[in-house]
Amino acid sequence: MLAGHRVGVVTNPTGVTADARHLVDVLHADDRVDLVAVFGPEHGFRGTAQAGGSEGRHQDPATGLTVYDTYGVSGRALADLFTAARVEVLLFDIQDVGARFYTYIWTLYDVMRAAALAGTAVVVLDRPNPVGGRSAAGPVLDRAYASFVGREPIALAHGMTAAELARLFNGEFLAAAPARLHTVRMAGWRREAFFRETGLPWVPPSPNMPTPETALAYAGTCLFEGTNLSEGRGTATPFEVVGAPGADRRWAEAAAALDLPGVWLREAYFTPTFSKHAGKACGGVRLLVHDPAAFDPVRTGIGLLVTARRSWSGFAWRADRWIDRLTGSDRVRTLVDAGAGVAEVAADWTAGLARFAAVREKYLLYP
Template sequence: MNPLRRILSRRSLLAGATAAVAVTAAPAQAAPGAPAPAGGRRLRTGFERLAADGYAPLEGQRVGVVTNPTGITRDVRHVVDVMHGDDRVGLIAVFGPEHGFRGTAQAGGSEGRHDDPATGLPVYDTYLKNGEALAAIFSASGVDTVVFDIQDVGARFYTYIWTLYDCMEAARLAGKRFVVLDRPNPVTGRAALGPVLHKEFATFVGREPIAQAHGMTVGELARLFNGEFLTAPVPLETVRMTGWRRSDFYDASGLPWVPPSPNMPTPETALVYSGTCLFEGTNLSEGRGTTRPFELLGAEGIDGRWAAAANGLGLAGVRFREAYFAPTFSKFQGRTIGGVQLHVHDRVAFDPVRTGIGLLVTAKRVWGGFAWRPDHWIDKLTGSPRVRMMIDAGANTDEVVAGWREELAAFRRVREEYLLYR
């Protein structure tokens, strides 16, 4: 059965259960003297609302927090440090994802089991753990409630949302409550874009059939996971934000940006990432080892013809500059290579996934050395072999994008039921 058809068939069975357990914290007043954006709106994160409510949803609970360096307050204190210093919260454990709780590990790494030197709290490693193994960690930690507070970037293959998914399932297996503290999608929540994962290509860069750019917050994704994908719903509480609109980019939030991972240095990186991360599935550099990862792309032997071909596509909101750079690590380490740099001049019109496809199509056309990674990693990133096979067959950008139209429309219908913001 097609994955989206399976979603639609499960919806009537599980959506009611999700609605019954997904609750939101009561509204709270803004802190005195807090900065407000233009128009008088001030975004309040899930943590801000939780704290303003006196941590009521955590009262009498032994609490563990799944977080990383992005779990910070507006005045750049980490939420773990804040809760540890507040006797209204029974914080007894921290759970670190890929890159670790304090963020010291590179891609594909974690900090392992250790005691946090700042708080003395035990830190458990969740990276690449799921199911019964992760449930056993939650049980061993002694927590009653697992809290999730991590900044996402809006792309299906960014692994923190699958840490969320795995932790929800493990909490269910271990008989724990689950609380999500919501944060903004930095590239807006206007629309879902791109191909939908086919279930047979599920990995840690995509567990379930959602769109490549999902256009949801982590709180909304938690509701979607609970209603559509988990074996059975976990007791879920979603502490939603106030003051966030689906059209808001990250700079409208007034929040400081902390890189969610070493190669996500700015919100501008997040803006292009859901498209240009596809170059991880090729023999070209995706810009790792430079100060502009995912904005710089290239390889040895590429010259200005690629930028010219990409500009010739007339892609909305973006222009391409002929660029030369020498990555300090990863592909082509220490070697000068040629390629392009993306310059987004209209982020509202910009479509990152369509742009990523256009760049793949033109790279293959102008550079004879173009090749997919031998393990067909591109299929894991796009969610099926279709994009790779269509590009190999000579399809243009419009034809490749048209190939996922029906499955994307089906996902958008399902997604609509779990949105918290307008």
């Protein structure tokens, strides 16, 4: 696929081989590959930037290659970067975590769109969905709420790999001008497998995704980005703890009483070192996932929102309605505000999820 072509790589620290060598270093050392450029997503090629940041354009000191910053760049502007670098084949190799609002899948989408404009081929090197891929879960995006945390109508927990998503993007959303797409399948991955079962090294795909266990909780607890509570950034267990100054054991007791499958919800206290409530003691809830196969992160996240809203008078949504971008519409927010329970909120997305599941089935690569 690469021989005789000028190659660019879209990647970050997760683009490693099974023995933890970085793809860029491997390709740069291979005389058969004409590697000409690297393209970094949110957090940057080397992963040094926090949420909402990147590393800017620079020269990689290890290889001398120009690293282009793709964060916030799309359409013709991104195509122009590919043209300026004279790239003929783009390799995409980034570890995703299975949630619609994790931005790397939309970097892939933007790359595919721009590659079609630039006449550049795209090769997706597939990686496991670390939280498994048995099914999709949660609300499907309403296009009226599209943003970089959700460009197109897919489920919040999509249950797909990067290569499967690329196929879906091409077939459903980019059909008028599809990318020249090639996918490189994994060998041996099973849809029911969680990351710890793969034997692969875990490289944090972003600064607040330190372990595969973080990824398990993320699709649910990242919803707290849309509130005035901390989602655990600035702690040793981001997305596994949520809370705020003034919240107390009553919230944890209410959450635990939901008896949600696969997870224990217990009282917790923490002091973030940065991000929301930095330097302030927070009370809240700690998630301990004891049965990943039974655990539903989206329902758990909704359960935590519902009980926080009911049990803590200080609860508030972010003024910019970021929760609507994260959930994909205003439905979760308005239902929670109206006093709906977990089952009622989840019932609201059932029909849309069923439609997405039928579309999703056409693009799956693994049994």
